[in-house]
Amino acid sequence: MPITFATEAMHDDTDRPGLYTYSPNIGSWFVRAAKPVSYEIRFCTDVFNPDRGDLATAGGAVDGARRRIVIIDEAVDLLYGDRVRKYFKHHDIDATVTVIPVDETVKNCDTATQVIRDIDRFGIARRHEPIIAIGGGVLMDVVGMVSSLYRRGTPFIRVPTTLIGLVDAGVGVKTGVNFDGHKNRLGAYFPADLTLLDKSLLATLDRRHISNGLAEILKMGLIKDKRLFELLEEFGSRLLAERFQNSGPEGDEVLARAIHGMLEELQPNLWEAKLERSVDYGHTFSPTVEMRALPALLHGEAVCIDMATTTLIAWERGLLADDQRNRIFTVMRELELPSWDPVLKPELLVNALQDTVRHRDGKQRLPLPKGIGDVVFVNDVTPDEIALALGYQRQLGLSHTDLATEARA
Ligand SMILES: NC(=O)c1ccc[n+]([C@@H]2O[C@H](COP(=O)([O-])OP(=O)(O)OC[C@H]3O[C@@H](n4cnc5c(N)ncnc54)[C@H](O)[C@@H]3O)[C@@H](O)[C@H]2O)c1
Ligand SMILES: [Zn+2]
Numbered sequence: 001m002p003i004t005f006a007t008e009a010m011h012d013d014t015d016r017p018g019l020y021t022y023s024p025n026i027g028s029w030f031v032r033a034a035k036p037v038s039y040e041i042r043f044c045t046d047v048f049n050p051d052r053g054d055l056a057t058a059g060g061a062v063d064g065a066r067r068r069i070v071i072i073d074e075a076v077d078l079l080y081g082d083r084v085r086k087y088f089k090h091h092d093i094d095a096t097v098t099v100i101p102v103d104e105t106v107k108n109c110d111t112a113t114q115v116i117r118d119i120d121r122f123g124i125a126r127r128h129e130p131i132i133a134i135g136g137g138v139l140m141d142v143v144g145m146v147s148s149l150y151r152r153g154t155p156f157i158r159v160p161t162t163l164i165g166l167v168d169a170g171v172g173v174k175t176g177v178n179f180d181g182h183k184n185r186l187g188a189y190f191p192a193d194l195t196l197l198d199k200s201l202l203a204t205l206d207r208r209h210i211s212n213g214l215a216e217i218l219k220m221g222l223i224k225d226k227r228l229f230e231l232l233e234e235f236g237s238r239l240l241a242e243r244f245q246n247s248g249p250e251g252d253e254v255l256a257r258a259i260h261g262m263l264e265e266l267q268p269n270l271w272e273a274k275l276e277r278s279v280d281y282g283h284t285f286s287p288t289v290e291m292r293a294l295p296a297l298l299h300g301e302a303v304c305i306d307m308a309t310t311t312l313i314a315w316e317r318g319l320l321a322d323d324q325r326n327r328i329f330t331v332m333r334e335l336e337l338p339s340w341d342p343v344l345k346p347e348l349l350v351n352a353l354q355d356t357v358r359h360r361d362g363k364q365r366l367p368l369p370k371g372i373g374d375v376v377f378v379n380d381v382t383p384d385e386i387a388l389a390l391g392y393q394r395q396l397g398l399s400h401t402d403l404a405t406e407a408r409a
Helices: 074-090 109-122 137-152 163-169 199-204 207-224 226-242 248-269 286-293 299-316 322-334 346-359 383-396 400-408
Strands: 019-023 028-032 040-043 067-073 094-100 131-135 156-160 174-179 182-189 194-197 366-369 375-378
Touching: 067 074, 067 109, 067 137, 074 094, 074 131, 074 199, 094 109, 109 137, 109 174, 131 137, 137 156, 137 163, 137 174, 137 182, 156 163, 163 199, 163 207, 163 248, 182 286, 207 226, 207 248, 207 299, 207 322, 207 366, 226 248, 226 322, 286 299, 286 346, 299 322, 299 366, 299 383, 346 383
Parallel strands: 040 194, 067 094, 067 131, 131 156, 156 194
Antiparallel strands: 019 028, 174 182, 366 375
16 A cells, blocks of 8 residues: 655755655655755965965854864975964964875875874864865875765865876865775765965975976867967976976966866866766876886876877877877977886786776777867777887887986986
8 A cells, every 4th residue: 555645746946956756656765956066276376375365264163263174295294384384373273284194105095094083083063164185186185085075075175286286186076095006996076165276386396296297287288278288389398497486477378278178178077977088088098007107107197108108099090190299299208208118018008998998887988189189089999009009109208217318418
């Protein structure tokens, strides 16, 4: 005998979007709800200057008292920790600064658990005391994942301190850690309420990590922004040497175009319902290559090596002309990025592609450059094609060792 209720159906309407229905005949409830998402990414000059309110005014107070837990990368703490502490003191915020040493090898559940313990000990208020993450992509990914888990979601704020952080890891909503040798195998889509981008923090970053970030910028140029690619061709090596400090309108344009382009791609597909993602360019083979080479290759370097392989696959298919292929390899070299690594073997890349096919739900959905500044997706790359591309890559590509030899010459 079906049980009936007074209200059995509530349909979409403007005041109460979503759907809730009960079907007495089959004894089934159906629920649909939509969660609006909004987050801000803001350029901010000299973020730890006490005169700047951006960081201090984000979040709220509990019983008139303002407290924050600040999770900061150890290397960043050594350089900026005093300024960070003074900043919060100046703004009358009781800040507990937790320092954690992070790099790709410890981007894992143990580090995440350690951060959770620190937050628990701090005794955070659920909505008004956003967790503040200050560091590179690794720290932000770990703290972001912890924020998504802690009480099933606690707000957080990011201050990226690396170039990858500024143009990529600090722009989207992906958080995560590596697991059992697999890159970002665990994680959540969880936006930071506010991300403050201060390029002056790049002044202390070592040159290799600037190159590393330039790889993700090059990716944006190759698949959607010819002008960005041309800016890198013309000014890339200068921007690298200057670390984007006092680098004039070109430096600002490169950063703004990279971030704007990234958001243009991410916003309509924030939860990755669509798995054909142009921003996945350079991320087909690289997750496996990066983990296999760890710690020899940084994230952006592995991405660049993947872009070198896929540039050659595109060129073999007639999607790129000879001169376009050469220009791409020249830019990689000018940005001091490796385009070859001794770990590259056809079997490794074939396995990498298989894992990526599972990640992309059964199809390759492999982005390839079409000329410079455009993209196509293919599903039929073969092991022979990969082996052929690797043969060319061995000749045209430069490894870290090759780059170092060139620099000495
Ligand atoms: N979530 C995303 O959408 C996304 C996007 C791109 C990359 N990522 C992830 O980001 C990670 C790479 O990030 P990364 O390149 O920033 O690495 P990282 O966080 O390891 O930082 C690089 C190094 O620079 C040091 N450092 C950080 N800021 C500094 C500063 N201002 N001055 C001096 N030294 C500083 C760090 O201590 C570290 O040794 C990878 O794990 C990658 O998967 C995530
Ligand atoms: Zn990346």
